[in-house]
Structures are given as C-alpha cells and as structure tokens.
Amino acid sequence: MLISSETEEITLPSTEVKECSTSSPVGSNPDSLNGLPPPPDLPDSPSLSTIFCDVNVVPEHEKSQLEQSIHKLQGEIAELRLMLRSIDEKRRETLNKIIDIKGSIRVFCRVRPFLWTDKRRTPEPILSELDRVIVTSSGSRKEFGFDKIFHQEANQDDVFVDVEPILRSALDGHNVSILAYGQTGTGKTFTMDGTTVQPGIVPRALKELFQQVSSDKSFSYTFSMSMLEVYMGNLRDLLASKPALRTNETVSRCNLNIQTDPKGSVEIEGLTQVEIPDFAKARWWYTKGRRARSTSWTNVNEASSRSHCLTRIVISRRGDTPEAKPKISKLWMVDLGGSERLLKTGATGQTLDEGRAINLSLSALGDVIAALRRKKGHVPYRNSKLTQILKDSLGVGSKVLMLVHISPCQEDLEETICSLSFAKRAKAVDSSRGLPEDLKKLREKRISELEENMREVEEECQKLANQISKAEFLLSENRKLYSTAYGVPDESAEKNPENHEEDAKTHVIETPRVTQKPIQQSIHRSLPRFMSSTVASRERQSAAEKDIVTRARTFRPRARSSTQLSGFQSLSFSDNRFGSLLRHSVKNSRFKDTNGPAIESPKCNDSSSLKTTSLSRSKVVTSSDPNLRVKLGHHRRRMSDFV
Numbered sequence: 001m002l003i004s005s006e007t008e009e010i011t012l013p014s015t016e017v018k019e020c021s022t023s024s025p026v027g028s029n030p031d032s033l034n035g036l037p038p039p040p041d042l043p044d045s046p047s048l049s050t051i052f053c054d055v056n057v058v059p060e061h062e063k064s065q066l067e068q069s070i071h072k073l074q075g076e077i078a079e080l081r082l083m084l085r086s087i088d089e090k091r092r093e094t095l096n097k098i099i100d101i102k103g104s105i106r107v108f109c110r111v112r113p114f115l116w117t118d119k120r121r122t123p124e125p126i127l128s129e130l131d132r133v134i135v136t137s138s139g140s141r142k143e144f145g146f147d148k149i150f151h152q153e154a155n156q157d158d159v160f161v162d163v164e165p166i167l168r169s170a171l172d173g174h175n176v177s178i179l180a181y182g183q184t185g186t187g188k189t190f191t192m193d194g195t196t197v198q199p200g201i202v203p204r205a206l207k208e209l210f211q212q213v214s215s216d217k218s219f220s221y222t223f224s225m226s227m228l229e230v231y232m233g234n235l236r237d238l239l240a241s242k243p244a245l246r247t248n249e250t251v252s253r254c255n256l257n258i259q260t261d262p263k264g265s266v267e268i269e270g271l272t273q274v275e276i277p278d279f280a281k282a283r284w285w286y287t288k289g290r291r292a293r294s295t296s297w298t299n300v301n302e303a304s305s306r307s308h309c310l311t312r313i314v315i316s317r318r319g320d321t322p323e324a325k326p327k328i329s330k331l332w333m334v335d336l337g338g339s340e341r342l343l344k345t346g347a348t349g350q351t352l353d354e355g356r357a358i359n360l361s362l363s364a365l366g367d368v369i370a371a372l373r374r375k376k377g378h379v380p381y382r383n384s385k386l387t388q389i390l391k392d393s394l395g396v397g398s399k400v401l402m403l404v405h406i407s408p409c410q411e412d413l414e415e416t417i418c419s420l421s422f423a424k425r426a427k428a429v430d431s432s433r434g435l436p437e438d439l440k441k442l443r444e445k446r447i448s449e450l451e452e453n454m455r456e457v458e459e460e461c462q463k464l465a466n467q468i469s470k471a472e473f474l475l476s477e478n479r480k481l482y483s484t485a486y487g488v489p490d491e492s493a494e495k496n497p498e499n500h501e502e503d504a505k506t507h508v509i510e511t512p513r514v515t516q517k518p519i520q521q522s523i524h525r526s527l528p529r530f531m532s533s534t535v536a537s538r539e540r541q542s543a544a545e546k547d548i549v550t551r552a553r554t555f556r557p558r559a560r561s562s563t564q565l566s567g568f569q570s571l572s573f574s575d576n577r578f579g580s581l582l583r584h585s586v587k588n589s590r591f592k593d594t595n596g597p598a599i600e601s602p603k604c605n606d607s608s609s610l611k612t613t614s615l616s617r618s619k620v621v622t623s624s625d626p627n628l629r630v631k632l633g634h635h636r637r638r639m640s641d642f643v
C-alpha cells in the first residue's frame with residue numbers, strides 16, 4: 001500500500017490520489033531491513049518509494065497492516081539498538097585495553113619547523129627519529145624517547161590522527177587531558193588552536209566529537225563547554241558575559257575557587273558552563289573565549305602569553321532509558337604557559353613573578369605526572385591551582401596526552417633540553433623502552449591484534465548504525481503516512497526534541513559561587529561542610545581580588561585593543577556518513593551541516609559579544625626585561641596572526 005521498499009520511487013502531493021501500491025507497508029517485508037543496501041543514502045536509494053494515497057480509498061485491512069508494520073519496525077529498532085549497545089561495549093573495552101597497553105599517560109614531541117625569523121645553522125643541533133630525539137650540544141649527545149614524534153614536516157592532520165583515539169575515550173566516559181607544553185614560541189598555540197587554514201586540536205576535537213556522536217546510535221550525548229585562564233595562580237573565567245569594566249564582577253571572575261567532592265570530582269565555583277548543541281555553537285563560544293583571552297592579554301599586558309589557557313568539554317552520555325543516570329566525563333584541552341628559564345632571561349619585577357608562577361605550576365604538573373606514572377601512593381595535586389583543577393582528569397582511570405614542543409634552533413638548545421628532560425621525567429618508567437626485545441615484540445603484537453579487532457568491531461557498529469538509520473527512516477515515513485491517512489497526530493514527531501524550538505537556545509549554566517551572597521546560603525545548605533569556604537579563605541580571596549584590580553590598573557593599556565579571532569571560518573570537515581540521508585529526509589536534523597559563519601550565533605544569549613567592531617591593532621609591550629621584550633613583541637606579532 002502506502003510506502004514500500006520495493007516499488008519504484010514516486011513522490012506525489014500527500015493527499016492526491018495518484019496510485020495505490022499493492023505492496024505491503026514499509027518494513028513488513030523481511031528484506032526491508034536485513035537486506036538493506038549500505039549505507040542508507042536515501043535520495044539515491046532505488047529501494048524506497050513514497051506513494052501517497054487518498055485516505056478515502058484506503059481499505060481498513062491496510063490500516064492494520066500499516067499499524068503492524070510500525071509495530072514491527074519499532075521492535076526491530078529496539079533489537080538493533082541492543083545489539084549495537086553490546087558491540088559498542090566490546091569496542092570500548094578494546095580501545096581501553098589498547099590505551100592501557102600503550103600507557104594511559106602518553107608523551108609526544110613536536111619539533112617546530114624553522115621560521116623565517118630563525119637563524120638556521122648547519123649542522124642542526126636536533127635530530128628527530130621515529131621515537132627519539134637526539135640532541136647534540138658541545139660534543140655531548142643526549143637521547144630522549146617518546147611515544148611518538150612529530151617532525152618539522154608534520155602537519156596538523158598528522159598530529160590529530162594520533163589525538164583522535166583519546167577523544168573516543170572521552171566519549172566512552174573517561175576523563176581526558178590533552179596538554180601542550182614547551183618553551184615560548186615553540187608552537188603550543190599553533191598545535192592547540194591552529195590558524196584559519198590549519199586548524200589545531202581544539203577546533204578539530206570539537207568537530208570530531210559532534211561527528212562521532214552523530215553516528216552513535218546507542219547513546220545520546222550532550223556537551224557543555226567552559227574556558228578559563230590560570231594567571232599568577234588565579235583563575236579567570238573566559239566565557240563569563242562581559243561585565244562593565246571596574247565592577248566587582250570583573251574582579252570576582254578573576255579568582256574562582258576550586259572544590260573537590262568526596263568522590264574526588266573537581267568543580268570550579270562560579271565558572272560559566274555553556275551548552276553546545278552543535279559544532280557551530282561550540283566554535284562560537286570557543287572563539288569568544290579565545291578573544292577574551294587575547295583581550296586580557298592586551299588589557300593586563302602579557303597576561304595570556306604568561307598564563308595557562310584551559311578549555312573544558314563536559315560530556316554527558318545517556319543510555320536509551322531516560323531513568324538511567326547519565327555518565328559524565330571531562331575533556332580538558334590545555335595550552336600551557338611557556339616554560340622559561342628565568343636566570344637566562346634575567347627577568348625582573350612582574351615578568352619575574354609571572355615566570356615563577358608558570359614554572360612553579362609546570363613543575364607541580366611534572367611532579368604529579370611523574371608520581372602517577374610511577375604509581376606512587378601520594379600524588380602532590382595540591383601544589384598548584386593547575387594540578388588541583390586537573391586532579392580528576394590526570395589520575396587513575398583518566399587518559400593523559402602531553403605534547404612537548406621544542407624549537408629546532410641552536411640558540412634555544414638549553415630550553416630544549418629542559419623541555420625534553422621534563423618530558424623524560426613525565427614519561428619515566430611506564431614505557432616500552434627498557435623492556436627486553438621479546439617482551440617488546442609481544443607487546444607490539446598484542447597491540448596490533450587489538451587494533452585489528454577494534455577495526456572489525458567498528459565496522460560492525462557502523463553497519464548496525466546504518467541499519468538503525470534506515471529502519472528509523474522507514475518508521476518515520478510509515479508514521480507520517482499513518483497520520484496523514486487516518487488523521488491521527490504523529491506523536492513521535494511531537495516528542496522529537498529536534499522539533500522543539502527550545503532546543504535551539506543556548507543554556508548557560510553557572511557553577512554557584514560561595515562568594516556571591518544570595519547564593520551563599522543555598523550553597524552552604526547543599527554542599528558538605530568541608531567544601532564551604534572558611535572566613536580565612538574568603539579573606540585570602542578578597543585580598544587576591546584586590547591585588548588583581550591593582551595589577552589591572554597598573555597595566556592599563558595605552559592603546560587598548562582586542563583581537564577578533566576567526567580561526568574557524570574556513571574549517572570544513574566533511575561528514576560523509578549520513579549527510580545526504582539526513583539533508584534529504586529529516587528536517588532540523590542534528591546531522592545538519594555546521595559549517596556556518598564563525599562569529600554568528602543569533603540564538604546565543606550574549607548579544608553583546610555578537611557585535612563586531614573595528615579593532616585597533618596597536619599593541620604595547622611593557623616587559624621589564626629587554627630580552628623578553630623582544631620575545632613578547634614577537635609573540636604579539638604571532639598573536640596578531642589570528643586577527
């Protein structure tokens with residue numbers, strides 16, 4: 001009768017009588033599901049047809065046939081989902097095994113190519129091989145081993161290929177940290193943010209997350225994003241709505257508190273957390289955060305280049321049943337502050353303080369990672385704000401990826417050796433290096449077996465996902481038809497959240513702050529006592545806030561500028577899996593193309609940030625150290641690449 005997977009495709013206005021097919025409803029034929037042609041690119045599929053009939057001539061027995069078909073399809077979809085869930089479970093276990101064998105803390109090294117400003121000398125001091133870097137300095141030779149090395153010619157794609165599996169882990173429910181470490185100017189920001197034409201890890205990861213969940217039929221996911229900066233031991237919210245300058249809010253957003261609950265989960269009080277329903281919204285917020293960082297850098301002088309910039313994606317994964325508790329995981333992507341040797345730069349005053357703060361926190365990070373790697377009992381998380389924030393995403397059950405960046409230049413050699421030594425410490429012990437040859441071979445063999453296994457399971461998952469997509473399409477067409485023919489409202493369409501306008505809104509969730517008076521009482525009621533701030537800690541906080549205001553005033557710019565980043569405008573990754581199916585069949589689909597303009601999100605609440613003004617490019621460098629001044633000037637030029 002109405003829609004068949006067997007008849008030729010005929011699409012007619014819904015209520016006109018053109019033809020009545022005598023074939024059975026969609027899905028009632030066993031071939032309609034099991035013999036589905038992969039993948040379900042529906043517009044080109046010859047097996048589907050849409051034939052609309054006049055309701056007045058539809059015989060009663062066909063109504064029940066259609067009902068049966070709908071019922072059957074529902075059952076088949078449920079069954080397929082169950083199968084997919086169990087195969088997906090296998091996939092997750094396999095991936096976890098691979099990551100565990102390779103090491104849950106992986107350290108990669110990326111060697112920056114020579115820039116036109118570099119003085120190139122031969123012979124070059126750095127030689128990078130497959131899994132080691134050899135440094136030759138004044139006749140001595142040092143070797144540093146890594147899990148992976150990206151040579152000077154490696155591009156952003158090459159790097160992302162090795163980052164991708166850890167993102168899958170984040171979707172599977174593990175907390176994940178991706179950290180870019182290295183001397184100033186070695187390419188940390190390039191690796192994490194990238195440029196318009198060469199997007200880095202963060203924009204690619206955002207795109208990839210949405211792509212991966214669009215094909216995941218066994219769970220539903222929601223993402224939310226936060227961005228913050230750690231400057232001189234203080235936390236600054238980068239996604240907070242822009243308050244008027246000099247208000248208390250400006251100050252309070254500069255010093256957020258970190259809380260840990262009894263289960264060890266870390267939360268940052270008052271930190272803005274925005275829902276990101278799609279990639280377009282995600283990149284809008286990310287651009288906003290990046291802009292806030294560069295603004296702070298111009299307003300409070302070198303702040304952002306002398307700070308750690310952290311992007312957090314909170315992933316909430318739900319199963320089929322609404323009553324099941326969602327699994328929450330965190331993905332941190334961190335552009336660490338540049339590691340400098342202060343004696344060498346001869347920094348003084350503010351610059352010295354900043355350098356010290358960064359070095360202290362980096363060394364605390366190194367201590368934590370080394371302790372975790374050695375599986376030592378005590379892990380010194382409390383030694384810096386950075387490690388306190390990342391506590392639940394560095395430890396047991398988490399996956400850590402550190403990308404150490406080095407310069408290829410002779411004049412940076414000492415810094416390079418420091419960075420490589422840091423990496424060596426972080427990767428000490430738990431590595432295949434030092435293992436006997438036969439054990440190494442066994443390990444490699446096991447990894448390739450698991451990877452092969454993983455590929456098979458992924459193919460299986462993909463097949464099932466395709467079948468579910470097809471079955472869902474058939475179901476929705478049958479439902480539509482039923483509703484048109486018999487005047488019964490299509491309940492599933494009403495329930496579908498994709499049809500809800502509300503879904504398009506951006507929700508800003510803010511973790512409550514204990515320092516805000518009206519919220520304070522409820523916090524005291526809801527938080528365990530040990531998590532509430534004490535009088536002493538509040539005093540410390542208000543002293544720190546005053547300090548920040550003083551610093552901000554001291555460093556008020558002579559010419560204020562703001563940089564508008566448009567790093568994503570030319571991003572275009574293709575989702576070739578279901579794109580055409582959904583473009584043609586499902587309105588308002590979550591698969592829809594997200595390559596919209598970068599700074600455009602009319603649905604976002606913060607209208608102020610939508611204004612794009614003509615921005616001054618003048619930048620002031622006020623470092624107390626002449627050497628550093630040159631470096632920072634250089635850095636600013638690099639920052640302006642994003643303008």
Ligand SMILES: Nc1ncnc2c1ncn2[C@@H]1O[C@H](COP(=O)(O)OP(=O)(O)OP(=O)(O)O)[C@@H](O)[C@H]1O
Pocket residue numbers: 111112113115182183184185186187188189190191305336337338339405635638639641
């Ligand atoms: N792999 C690369 N390919 C091409 N250019 C690169 C690469 N890595 C870095 N660069 C260039 O080198 C310069 C310095 O890079 P970047 O600003 O990312 O360094 P950084 O380590 O983040 O510095 P800072 O610590 O000061 O923030 C930039 O102009 C960047 O475009």
